[in-house]
Structures are given as C-alpha cells and as structure tokens.
Amino acid sequence: MYLDDQxxxxxxxxxxxxxxVIMDVTNAGQALIAEKxxxxxxxxxxxxxxxxxxxxxxxxxAPISKIREIMQTVSIPxxxxxxxxxxxxxxxxxxxxxxxxxxxxxxxxADEEHHxxxxxxxxxxxxxxxxxxxxxxxxxxxxxxxxTKGEAGSGNIVEAVRHIxxxxxEMKQLTVLGPEELVAESKKxxxxxxxxxxxxxxxxxxxxxxxxGGIATxxxxxxxxxxxxxxxxxxxxxxxxDDPEARARAIVKAATYYKDPAKLxxxxxxxxxxxxxxxxxxxxxSELLQTRGW
Amino acid sequence: MPTIGVLALQGDFxxxxxxFQQAGARTVQVRAAADLDSIDALVIPGGESTTxxxxxxxxxxxxxxxxxxxxxxxxxxxxxxxxxxxxxxxPEQDSLGLIDISIQRNAYGRQLQSHxxxxxxxxxxxxxxxxxxxxxxxxxxxxxxxxxHKGDPVLVEQGPHLAATFHPELTxxxxxxxxxxxxxxxxxxx
Numbered sequence: 001m002y003l004d005d006q007x008x009x010x011x012x013x014x015x016x017x018x019x020x021v022i023m024d025v026t027n028a029g030q031a032l033i034a035e036k037x038x039x040x041x042x043x044x045x046x047x048x049x050x051x052x053x054x055x056x057x058x059x060x061x062a063p064i065s066k067i068r069e070i071m072q073t074v075s076i077p078x079x080x081x082x083x084x085x086x087x088x089x090x091x092x093x094x095x096x097x098x099x100x101x102x103x104x105x106x107x108x109x110a111d112e113e114h115h116x117x118x119x120x121x122x123x124x125x126x127x128x129x130x131x132x133x134x135x136x137x138x139x140x141x142x143x144x145x146x147x148t149k150g151e152a153g154s155g156n157i158v159e160a161v162r163h164i165x166x167x168x169x170e171m172k173q174l175t176v177l178g179p180e181e182l183v184a185e186s187k188k189x190x191x192x193x194x195x196x197x198x199x200x201x202x203x204x205x206x207x208x209x210x211x212x213g214g215i216a217t218x219x220x221x222x223x224x225x226x227x228x229x230x231x232x233x234x235x236x237x238x239x240x241x242d243d244p245e246a247r248a249r250a251i252v253k254a255a256t257y258y259k260d261p262a263k264l265x266x267x268x269x270x271x272x273x274x275x276x277x278x279x280x281x282x283x284x285x286s287e288l289l290q291t292r293g294w
Numbered sequence: 295m296p297t298i299g300v301l302a303l304q305g306d307f308x309x310x311x312x313x314f315q316q317a318g319a320r321t322v323q324v325r326a327a328a329d330l331d332s333i334d335a336l337v338i339p340g341g342e343s344t345t346x347x348x349x350x351x352x353x354x355x356x357x358x359x360x361x362x363x364x365x366x367x368x369x370x371x372x373x374x375x376x377x378x379x380x381x382x383x384x385p386e387q388d389s390l391g392l393i394d395i396s397i398q399r400n401a402y403g404r405q406l407q408s409h410x411x412x413x414x415x416x417x418x419x420x421x422x423x424x425x426x427x428x429x430x431x432x433x434x435x436x437x438x439x440x441x442x443h444k445g446d447p448v449l450v451e452q453g454p455h456l457a458a459t460f461h462p463e464l465t466x467x468x469x470x471x472x473x474x475x476x477x478x479x480x481x482x483x484x
Contacts (some may be wrong), residue, residue, distance in 0.1 A: 005410040012425040012464055013405055016340050016372070040304055040341065040350035075385055076342050076425065077400060099405035099426070122406055249352075255442040256303050256349055257325065 010124030010144035037248030049153025050236035085111025105292035118142030132170035133189030150213020155277030218254030240275035299333035305341020317471035329357035338374030367454035375457035394434025401429035422460035
C-alpha cells in the first residue's frame with residue numbers, strides 16, 4: 001500500500017465522511033439547504049444526473065463561479081466532478097482548492113482509455129466502481145475513496161445494490177484463498193496483486209467504500225448501508241423530489257440509524273413522492289452511465 | 295475494564311472503537327440518550343461538526359450529553375473537540391461548553407492544508423494527522439495544554455475531559471487513548 005503521509009490525509013478526510021450523506025448541488029442555495037439538513041459534504045456539478053440524462057449534450061466540470069460560490073457559502077467539505085481522464089479539469093479544481101474531486105462517469109468522458117493519474121495530485125479523488133477489479137484499479141491510480149456507481153439519475157436503487165453486493169461478495173471470496181490462488185485472482189480482476197493481497201487479509205478495501213447512483217429514499221440509503229456501504233452519495237434524489245429539505249433531513253437520519261426500522265419509519269413519515277424513477281432494463285445500453293470507465 | 299461509549303451519529307467512530315479496544319477498553323456505540331447510562335466515558339469522534347450537531351439536536355441529545363459531562367469524562371477529536379469547546383467560530387455554532395476554549399473551525403484552510411505532523415507529548419514523539427482541522431485560539435485558566443503544534447495548543451485537558459484537534463485514532467500509537475483511559479480510572483475512583 002502507498003501509505004505515505006499525503007495518501008493518509010486523503011483517506012483521512014474520507015474517514016471523516018463515514019456514516020454521512022454527500023449531496024449533489026448545482027448552486028449555493030441548494031448547498032445551504034444540504035448543509036442545514038445535515039449533509040456531511042456537498043458535490044458541486046453543473047446539472048444533476050437526471051437532467052444530464054434528459055437534456056443530453058456534453059456534461060463537463062461545473063462553472064468555476066458556481067463552485068466558488070458554493071465553497072464560500074458552506075463550511076462542510078465541497079467536492080466537484082471532473083470528466084474521466086480529464087486531468088486538466090482536475091488541475092483546475094485542485095487550484096480552486098476543492099476538498100475532493102470525483103472523477104465521474106456522470107460527466108462525458110474525456111478519455112476512453114485512461115483515467116487520471118491521481119497519485120500525482122495533492123487533492124484527494126473519489127472514483128466509481130461496479131466490481132472489485134474496477135475499485136482496485138482506481139485505488140492503484142490513487143483514488144482515496146471508492147463509491148459504487150449504481151445508475152446515476154435513474155432514481156432506481158437496483159444497480160447500486162448490484163454493485164455493492166458484487167464488491168462485498170468478491171472481497172469475501174478473496175479472504176478464503178491461499179497465496180497462489182491470489183495471484184490468479186489478480187489476473188482475473190485485472191488488479192495489482194498487492195491490493196488483492198490487502199483485501200484478502202483485511203476483507204475490505206484499503207480506502208472507504210461508499211455507495212451512489214439511484215438512492216432516492218431514506219430506505220434506499222439504509223439498504224445500501226446494510227449491504228456494506230460506509231456512507232452514501234445522493235444525486236438527483238433530493239433536488240428532483242417534491243420535498244428537498246425534508247427528504248435531505250430524512251436521508252441524513254437514515255444514514256445514522258440505518259439499522260433501526262423504527263427510526264427509518266420516523267424519518268420517512270413526513271415525505272411525499274420521491275423523484276420519478278427509470279426502469280433500467282428499458283434503458284438502451286448507450287444511455288447507461290455506469291459503463292463509462294473500465 | 296472500562297466501557298467507552300463512542301458517539302456514532304456520523305464520522306470515524308469505528309476507528310475510535312478499534313483504537314480503544316487496542317488500548318484495552320470495551321466499546322459501545324452511542325446513538326441515543328439511554329445509551330449513556332451504561333458507559334464509563336464518552337468519545338466524540340472526528341467527522342463534520344455541523345452534521346453531528348444537527349443530529350444531536352434532532353435527537354434532543356444536547357442536554358443529556360452536557361449532564362453526562364458533569365460527572366463522567368468525555369474525549370473529543372477534531373469535530374468532537376469543536377463540540378466540547380465553550381466557544382466556536384467560523385462559523386459560530388452551538389457547543390457543549392465542557393472545556394473552556396475558543397476554537398476556530400477549518401482554521402488551517404481546506405483539505406489541501408490537511409497534513410501529518412510530529413508532536414511532543416510529555417517528552418515522547420507523537421504522530422498527529424490534521425484533517426481540515428480547527429485551531430484552539432484561547433484556553434481558559436483551568437485548561438492544561440498537553441501538546442502544541444506550531445505554537446498552538448492541539449491536545450488539552452480540563453478536569454476529566456480531553457480534546458485533540460488532530461486524529462489519534464488514525465495513527466498507530468495508542469498513547470493518547472491510554473492517557474484518556476487513565477483519566478477514566480481516576481474519575482471512577484473519585
């Protein structure tokens with residue numbers, strides 16, 4: 001593992017976000033609502049994933065003025081998204097001093113072969129993953145936090161569940177294998193042996209593992225946390241609902257009391273109808289965001 | 295063996311549990327006022343102090359925590375130190391006021407200013423991880439400073455309570471946990 005001081009402070013901030021909710025926001029007003037509701041961080045982006053899906057076009061890093069306005073408005077950490085492989089968007093966000101960069105499949109990829117070489121940066125990165133191999137490749141590149149991808153902007157939890165279950169199952173499987181089998185697993189997962197060995201020994205990733213993509217209700221947040229996610233990202237689920245403030249508060253509560261159905265009931269009591277969801281099975285392959293990146 | 299409760303509303307509470315178990319304590323997670331009845335001392339972990347504060351208010355935990363602190367030790371790290379302080383700035387926010395310090399949030403700057411430093415604790419070296427850390431700007435007369443970094447107090451105690459602006463749960467040494475457990479034992483005797 002690359003446990004130099006720089007990597008440790010990157011992972012350190014991810015540790016502080018555990019048990020919390022990171023909310024997508026597009027302006028200072030939304031950021032303030034998120035902070036007041038108890039978000040542990042906000043993610044600045046130009047459009048929430050549901051709108052990117054609907055409007056199409058190229059989705060890029062958010063306008064700097066918007067990100068700066070959000071940074072000046074809230075005291076919690078501010079993250080921002082950069083396109084996959086777009087290391088110059090990332091350099092700009094680093095110069096702006098955002099607290100975390102999400103190299104995100106939600107934006108239009110800038111490079112179809114290479115992700116950003118994230119270890120070269122002082123700012124920490126979070127990346128999406130659908131399985132263990134993808135997670136470990138991102139960590140090898142320098143990601144200090146992993147989030148399962150789910151299907152962003154869908155309001156449908158099925159893909160987030162699939163991805164967290166896959167990663168947790170693949171990690172469990174490694175813990176019972178012998179050293180020579182781990183070498184074969186390294187090949188199978190297309191991930192560095194060193195990281196495969198780490199997971200086999202500890203039964204978990206060397207960085208925090210959060211969940212994203214389709215969380216729309218308090219029960220959704222609780223579900224993925226029961227399955228092993230250590231915190232949640234909520235994108236369109238909050239600001240595409242009828243009741244952003246109440247829903248944001250309820251999801252924060254659900255992340256804390258994810259094992260307690262009575263508290264979840266209490267959290268869900270005042271909520272109306274959530275965002276309109278999509279049937280993933282009816283989406284054409286070309287509209288899936290999760291298949292971006294490798 | 296003392297039982298240390300760790301406030302588990304948000305943040306790195308699991309890292310604290312592991313650290314105190316390694317230092318020889320039993321740990322339980324605290325999410326409600328009733329959980330305070332069965333513990334000898336409380337840890338308020340690192341995390342986002344605004345988030346924890348919302349959840350503390352939502353669960354009406356402010357008064358029970360304050361009452362607990364009148365008779366039992368509390369140890370706060372980073373966000374926990376902010377919650378223990380008597381005065382919080384940048385922005386101003388509510389706190390328990392159990393340690394007479396004024397503390398400024400995110401005082402080193404943003405994440406790019408997070409860093410690892412070597413401190414001196416009672417003549418012994420202590421590695422300290424600072425994550426978007428606060429700075430203690432004032433200490434009251436009854437507060438004792440145990441360690442400093444660049445001249446600012448970073449580990450302080452008042453009566454049974456202990457506060458660190460860094461994260462002793464994220465480094466390998468268990469000196470700070472052992473120090474707190476000694477305070478817990480002393481408090482139990484009195």
